[in-house]
Amino acid sequence: MLFNTIGFAIFLTIVFFLYWFVANKNLIVQNSLLLISSYYFYSCWDWRFLFLLIFSTLLDYFTGIKMSESHTKVSKKFWFWLSISINLGFLGIFKYYNFFAESFTAFVENFGLKVNPFTLNVILPVGISFYTFHGLSYVIDVYKERIKAEKNFIDYAVFVSFFPLLVAGPIERATHLLPQIQKKRIFVYSKAIDGLRQILWGLFKKVVIADQCADFANVFFNNAENYAGSSLLVGAIFFAFQIYGDFSGYSDIALGTARLFGIELLKNFSYPYFSRDIAEFWRRWHISLSTWFRDYLYIPLGGSKGGNWMKIRNTFIIFIVSGFWHGANWTFIVWGLLNALFIMPSIVMNNNRNNLEIVAKGNLLPSLKELLQISFTFLLTVFAWIFFRSESLAKAFQIISKIFSNSILTVPIFSEKGKALMIVFFIAVFMLIEWMGREGNFALERFGLKWNKPFRWGFYFLLGITILLFSGNKQQFIYFQF
Amino acid sequence: MKAFLIKTTVYILVVGLTFIITLSFADGKVDQFYLRFTGPDMDNLIIGTSRSAQGILPSTLDDELNRKFFNFSFTIAHSPYGPVYLNSIKKKLNTNAKDGIFIVCVDPWSISALKEYPNDSLKFGERSLCLATTKEVNQYPNFEYLFDNLGGKFYEIFFRFNNELYLHKDGWLEVTIPMDKKSVNDRINQKIKDYTNFNAAKFCYSKLRFLYLKKTISFLKNHGKVILVRLPLHQEIFKIEQKYMPSFNEKITELLPIVDSYYDMTHENNNFLYTDGNHLYKESSKVVSKKISDFILKLDSSQTIKANYK
Numbered sequence: 038m039l040f041n042t043i044g045f046a047i048f049l050t051i052v053f054f055l056y057w058f059v060a061n062k063n064l065i066v067q068n069s070l071l072l073i074s075s076y077y078f079y080s081c082w083d084w085r086f087l088f089l090l091i092f093s094t095l096l097d098y099f100t101g102i103k104m105s106e107s108h109t110k111v112s113k114k115f116w117f118w119l120s121i122s123i124n125l126g127f128l129g130i131f132k133y134y135n136f137f138a139e140s141f142t143a144f145v146e147n148f149g150l151k152v153n154p155f156t157l158n159v160i161l162p163v164g165i166s167f168y169t170f171h172g173l174s175y176v177i178d179v180y181k182e183r184i185k186a187e188k189n190f191i192d193y194a195v196f197v198s199f200f201p202l203l204v205a206g207p208i209e210r211a212t213h214l215l216p217q218i219q220k221k222r223i224f225v226y227s228k229a230i231d232g233l234r235q236i237l238w239g240l241f242k243k244v245v246i247a248d249q250c251a252d253f254a255n256v257f258f259n260n261a262e263n264y265a266g267s268s269l270l271v272g273a274i275f276f277a278f279q280i281y282g283d284f285s286g287y288s289d290i291a292l293g294t295a296r297l298f299g300i301e302l303l304k305n306f307s308y309p310y311f312s313r314d315i316a317e318f319w320r321r322w323h324i325s326l327s328t329w330f331r332d333y334l335y336i337p338l339g340g341s342k343g344g345n346w347m348k349i350r351n352t353f354i355i356f357i358v359s360g361f362w363h364g365a366n367w368t369f370i371v372w373g374l375l376n377a378l379f380i381m382p383s384i385v386m387n388n389n390r391n392n393l394e395i396v397a398k399g400n401l402l403p404s405l406k407e408l409l410q411i412s413f414t415f416l417l418t419v420f421a422w423i424f425f426r427s428e429s430l431a432k433a434f435q436i437i438s439k440i441f442s443n444s445i446l447t448v449p450i451f452s453e454k455g456k457a458l459m460i461v462f463f464i465a466v467f468m469l470i471e472w473m474g475r476e477g478n479f480a481l482e483r484f485g486l487k488w489n490k491p492f493r494w495g496f497y498f499l500l501g502i503t504i505l506l507f508s509g510n511k512q513q514f515i516y517f518q519f
Numbered sequence: 520m521k522a523f524l525i526k527t528t529v530y531i532l533v534v535g536l537t538f539i540i541t542l543s544f545a546d547g548k549v550d551q552f553y554l555r556f557t558g559p560d561m562d563n564l565i566i567g568t569s570r571s572a573q574g575i576l577p578s579t580l581d582d583e584l585n586r587k588f589f590n591f592s593f594t595i596a597h598s599p600y601g602p603v604y605l606n607s608i609k610k611k612l613n614t615n616a617k618d619g620i621f622i623v624c625v626d627p628w629s630i631s632a633l634k635e636y637p638n639d640s641l642k643f644g645e646r647s648l649c650l651a652t653t654k655e656v657n658q659y660p661n662f663e664y665l666f667d668n669l670g671g672k673f674y675e676i677f678f679r680f681n682n683e684l685y686l687h688k689d690g691w692l693e694v695t696i697p698m699d700k701k702s703v704n705d706r707i708n709q710k711i712k713d714y715t716n717f718n719a720a721k722f723c724y725s726k727l728r729f730l731y732l733k734k735t736i737s738f739l740k741n742h743g744k745v746i747l748v749r750l751p752l753h754q755e756i757f758k759i760e761q762k763y764m765p766s767f768n769e770k771i772t773e774l775l776p777i778v779d780s781y782y783d784m785t786h787e788n789n790n791f792l793y794t795d796g797n798h799l800y801k802e803s804s805k806v807v808s809k810k811i812s813d814f815i816l817k818l819d820s821s822q823t824i825k826a827n828y829k
Binding site for chain 1: 530
């Protein structure tokens with residue numbers, strides 16, 4: 038059940054009405070409704086993997102309780118490592134086993150040995166990386182005694198499985214989400230309207246920007262051998278907007294949907310393409326994953342304590358692990374590595390926290406220097422996206438070698454020029470609205486609020502009709518595969 | 520909550536209704552099939568693949584034969600003879616019609632299927648395409664068709680970037696592409712390659728499709744006259760077809776007892792212009808349509824039913 042389908046709209050309407058009109062008297066009933074709806078939502082993808090989700094939830098729930106009841110360190114450690122190893126074990130089997138088996142075979146073959154790898158013919162359970170990371174953060178927090186183990190199974194299960202975030206995040210923290218689940222929610226008109234606006238904006242990003250850019254990006258990336266460097270560069274830029282529209286669009290819909298139920302989720306994107314350096318980009322892109330790695334990997338590894346060498350080592354580790362988290366392919370690892378390299382100068386020079394505020398705050402336009410910084414950072418990310426999008430390293434290098442050849446000076450070729458120009462127009466409108474609204478939590482939070490009512494509603498109407506005119510593409514969200 | 524529900528409902532209704540109204544503007548520019556799924560049941564049909572979709576103008580037949588024709592031809596992928604096409608024809612035909620005229624176009628490809636499964640209708644590719652998935656073929660606007668086939672590009676109702684194809688209300692597909700010698704030769708050469716390397720290599724005669732051609736003819740015979748037509752095509756592609764299915768004419772002979780006549784136009788291949796060797800250029804389509812109507816007129820006047828192929 039995709040967020041941008043009529044099926045989801047019907048599902049959401051039914052759950053909304055039951056939640057506020059039938060189950061609103063009792064928190065247990067309300068949470069049970071959320072849990073049942075979330076499990077139904079998940080089973081629409083593949084009901085068989087629902088058992089895996091339930092097992093993972095039960096595992097972390099019980100190990101959490103066992104850890105909190107442990108009187109000895111050994112026992113606590115035992116339950117902790119049991120949960121960690123089973124969680125990572127599932128992730129390893131479903132997501133990485135084939136990658137390791139095939140990589141090992143390729144490595145051994147370099148020495149002239151022939152090995153037939155035993156590969157598993159398994160499909161990746163949707164959202165496994167996301168709900169496993171939910172569970173891991175909870176177990177680590179309980180182990181570190183940052184939070185108490187949750188005794189109420191329904192509350193804990195809702196924390197793991199709440200349907201807006203179940204399949205592609207944001208990756209929540211028990212410290213942030215569980216208290217909201219345990220507390221009675223009250224319908225607040227302004228929040229609900231805000232939620233709808235965020236859903237509308239998310240749908241625009243997904244349906245109008247991402248899905249349309251995908252058509253072009255796919256053509257260029259899938260037939261790289263037939264295109265000149267200039268066309269491939271345009272293809273990579275289309276992909277940059279595709280992935281941003283796709284993933285941040287998903288996050289906006291998730292956050293907006295949760296807000297309809299009186300729940301605030303963690304912000305996942307904050308105008309990353311307006312970043313002035315890569316460090317800022319990573320504070321604005323997939324924030325819930327970046328902060329997860331910061332809190333549960335970078336800091337435990339020593340963080341920036343221990344001087345530059347430790348900082349460099351730990352930065353490389355989290356970026357490589359982050360790349361690997363995205364998928365079992367060398368392309369993701371190189372993507373992570375590249376980002377580590379990009380960020381390294383600011384880490385070494387200790388100026389990675391220079392740009393904490395949004396660019397040109399309070400101003401209409403950025404300065405020329407800021408504009409150049411934004412453009413340069415954007416081009417760096419586009420370069421890295423080539424690895425992210427390519428099927429293999431060889432393909433990525435083929436694209437890059439063409440981009441850095443004389444063919445970059447040719448005029449890009451499009452099979453549908455008119456459509457390409459239309460998409461460029463929509464990207465321009467999209468970025469303009471994002472720029473105007475960049476000081477809000479999402480672009481439409483404040484955009485147009487000061488307009489006359491007819492203008493504002495006219496704008497929302499235009500947005501809605503545009504979404505419908507571009508709808509029906511049935512393209513999955515990119516991050517579902519992770 | 521009340522204000523929230525009222526505002527949301529009004530917004531959804533206004534946007535939704537506007538969208539629905541927008542869809543009703545879909546016309547022959549929107550894609551090459553849509554209008555064939557709209558409009559009423561028809562008494563006189565042109566049946567076949569893209570050759571007849573582009574090659575026979577109902578308007579020419581209408582003028583000559585004084586009746587209303589509808590071109591219900593699609594493409595070789597969508598409408599080779601088989602259960603899917605027959606079912607759709609049954610829906611498109613006015614079942615009360617008793618004296619209709621049905622032009623059934625034939626060629627070796629429309630009675631062929633993939634070599635792996637030549638006679639397994641469950642493996643026929645058209646099962647997943649619009650002719651199979653669109654239950655209603657007589658609705659205007661046909662929302663079912665639009666939602667199933669125009670997803671992701673409803674905006675093309677207003678902004679169409681490719682003006683090469685225009686589907687007329689009577690089902691004729693008008694193709695407007697450069698007809699200079701080089702462009703035409705390039706397309707013909709590409710088509711020859713495709714037919715040699717793909718079609719002839721991967722397809723074979725299908726007994727089941729032939730059976731369905733027979734069933735289609737038998738069904739149409741209950742509602743009027745059936746004229747089999749083999750449309751002209753570029754001589755080079757014709758040669759490929761002859762080589763691919765040398766027994767084609769014998770197979771057609773089997774059908775002669777159940778049809779009213781057979782008009783084999785491949786003897787006149789060199790008299791017409793083609794966009795790509797496989798499809799007639801629109802000016803030639805007009806001439807061919809006129810010839811077909813003359814042929815039918817002659818049949819009517821002589822009241823004799825004979826095959827004219829050699």
